[in-house]
């Protein structure tokens with residue numbers, strides 16, 4: 139048997155420093171968040187999720203599990219763009235979402251009792267269209283703010299680089315300190331997707347953002363970045379020949395979200411997914427017929 143490489147989690151002092159930077163600037167970067175043997179495992183398992191998604195000819199929903207597909211009919215080749223709640227089919231990610239490394243990171247930000255509202259993998263396969271995200275604030279993806287208490291103050295988003303995330307392959311771009319500006323309504327025009335079109339400098343300037351302040355969040359595999367629901371961010375399309383797999387989760391303080399989310403940490407325990415999926419950020423997926431459905435909105439034709 140091969141001996142696993144050592145893995146480590148953030149110390150209390152390190153996690154507190156991350157939380158402080160995050161509160162001050164609306165984001166923070168954690169180098170080597172997933173490390174050692176876990177990093178190799180995460181990369182292998184993300185590829186397995188991609189391979190699973192590729193079996194579906196078009197966008198597929200089954201409970202909270204979903205794969206968003208760019209079909210060959212329109213893109214020449216089939217691409218998986220997003221996977222949602224793959225912890226239902228992947229043991230490694232099912233453990234990772236409630237791991238000690240997550241607990242250590244989250245504790246100083248949203249406490250010990252935690253639910254999860256979002257689990258996503260984003261790929262930007264070379265050659266695929268539609269791999270850019272206009273600047274936005276993720277608050278736009280909480281369609282039912284009345285379901286929560288202070289959803290902004292009680293949430294945090296975590297993005298983990300699976301591939302190297304660089305300027306050329308469309309790494310995340312963030313406006314530091316923009317979490318203090320309130321909700322700006324960026325990208326709220328148009329068809330509701332942030333993946334058609336690109337942000338213009340003009341649009342940013344109009345909202346009081348100086349394009350010069352934009353930070354390209356370049357990450358190595360295993361590095362993480364956290365941001366808030368009001369932090370302005372987006373990313374450019376992949377122009378390189380290298381994919382950009384990026385795992386995004388959103389966690390919420392449990393007492394602020396009585397009706398939404400999958401439990402992660404409860405009463406000192408870490409909680410596996412249960413028998414049935416729970417309503418998360420929106421519950422539309424649970425209203426579809428059980429067993430899985432294909433549904434292609436063809437949003438990508440609206441450009």
Ligand SMILES: O=C(O)CCC(=O)C(=O)O
Nearest residue numbers: 260271276310372373384
């Ligand atoms: O994957 C990215 O680069 C950004 C995605 C994003 O911001 C989102 O889905 O809200």
Ligand SMILES: [Fe+2]
Nearest residue numbers: 274275276371
């Ligand atoms: Fe976002």
